[in-house]
Amino acid sequence: MRWMPHLKRVLVGSAFAGAFFIGAPAAGAAELPNPVIDSAGFVEHVRGELSSVGVQTPQVDVQVTDAVDDALQKVVPQNTPALPQPEAPQVPEIPDVADSPVAGEVEEFATQAYDQAEALTNPNPIGLQELTQPEFKPVEVDPNYVWRNDLFSKxxxxxxxxxxxxxxxPGSFFDAPRVxxxxxxxxxxxxxxxxxxxxIxxxxxxxxxxxxxxxxxxxRKVGVTAGHCAEVGDSVASADSWQVGPTGTVVSKNAALDYSVIEFGSDAEVTNSYNGVTAxxxxxxxxxxxxxCKRGVxxxxTCGMTLMKSENIQLNQVCATVGDSGAPVFRNGQIVGAISGGYRPGNMGSSCITPLQGALHVPTVVSDSNVVIADMNRRGGVGAGFKLA
Structure with a gap:
């Protein structure tokens, strides 16, 4: 019975996924396009996992899964609250340094949205070998950078x-991008x-x-993120190198279009390619x-279908949650927008917190980058005439 532990994991994963499918959004508007729902694909995935351990199951009844999909696709949510954001750690002082801190379709992400390379990481985070419980927190490491090895998290x-x-x-069960x-x-x-x-x-x-x-x-070195993330005068630090401390300042924002402009200082460098993502x-x-497709912390x-578009925003089925606000949205290698918030019917509907949900989550609102760039140019000052590094 060597395959029993594997089988147990498959069944646990299947049950977990089923729970998220049952908790699909429960209200919506008939005039909006429906998200892509593929319950047959989910069942086939489970069948494949079971087959890998020698358990054979019947073929999927397409009539049943189509009926499930048709029922779910009648549900489309409304409203657009911005995503709440997790707290940042206090940036410690770094000693022993004088006057400065120490140092396509779905193939090719369906749209060839950007170059996807293997993310380079620190192969041995502090104390990783000692991790046995979810409560483990490495010493002198960002408290939001948490390694998990419990079965539920995996x-x-x-x-x-x-x-x-x-x-x-907090609240996301995705395996997040490394530093x-x-x-x-x-x-x-x-x-x-x-x-x-x-x-950031x-x-x-x-x-x-x-x-x-x-x-x-x-x-001037500048950056852009979601407007609801910041106020003018706020400091900005990279969450991938928070030890350096703040290296930018929010200099302007447009709440209506939900974007903020950041001016970076001398201790910041800018690039159009980061962690396997190239714009x-x-x-x-x-x-x-x-x-x-989008890349968020x-x-x-994650990738998803565009459901509708207005003059200033796009609505799509790309997964996003707390911390992803401002994340770039790509189409054919171009940044076409930034994550703004979730489209909810009176706070009803499922947030996107695990990849097991597939497309069963509230749609995502995206600020259109054409409109953002045009507004930056119209307003002048820092950010006007923006071009990628």
Whole structure:
């Protein structure tokens, strides 16, 4: 019975996924397009897992799964509250340094949204070998950077056979992006590196994700994130190199379009390629039916179909949750928008907290990057004439 432990994991994962499917959104508006729902694909995934341990199961009854999909697709949520954000750690002082800190379709993400390389990480986080319980917190490591090895966390992350998964935002069970090697290298020089998808701390209190980084018409180093994440004057630090301390300041925001402009200081470097994500441009034409992808600190890389578009926003089925606000949304290598919030019917509906949900979560509201860039240029000052690094 060597396959019994494996079978137990499969059944636990299947039951966990089923619970999220049952908890699908329960209200919506008939005029909105429906999210993509594929219960047959879920059942086939479970059958494949069981088959891998020698357990054969009957073929999927397509009539039954189609009936389930039709019923679920009648539900489309409304409203657009912004995502709440997790608290940031207090940035400690770093001793022994004078006057400065120490150092396509779904293939190719369906849209060839960006170059996806294996994320470079620290192969041996402090105390990793000693991790036996979820409560473990490494010494002098960002408290939001939490390694898990319990079965529930691994199943919820969709990776039951991994040794460890990483959580970086409260409430998210996704295996989050690690700190990339390029960030560690910049930190050894006393600098923080910023690019599309970089996790950031605002005012040592809020975690969000950077939409993009580059320079403006005056060659100032600037970045953009969600407007609801920050207020003018707030400090900005990279959550991947928080030891360096604040290296940017929020200089302007537009609450109506939900974006903030950050001016970076001399201890910051900007790039168009970060942690395997490369932005080839900003802006583009997104239409209902187009598949787009995002990279955020909480849920990593997720893709989904565009449901509708207005002048200023897009509505899609890309998974996003706490910490992903500001995350870049890609289409054909272009940053076409930034994560703004969830589209809810009176606080009803399921948040996206695990990859086992598939598309069964509230739709996501995205600020359109064409409109954001145009408004930055219209207002002038820091950020006007923005171009990617």
């Amino acid at each position: 199943v919820a992350a969709g990776k039951p056979f991994e040794d460890f998964v990483l959580h970086r935002a 990339p090697e390029e960030s560690n290298q910049a930190m050894t020089q006393g600098k923080s590196l910023y690019g599309p998808g970089t996790p 701390y605002i005012n040592d209190q809020t975690m969000c994700t950077l939409t993009m980084a580059g320079t403006d018409a005056e060659n 080839r441009g900003v802006g583009g034409n997104v239409q209902p039916g187009d598949v787009v 909480a849920t990593g890389t």
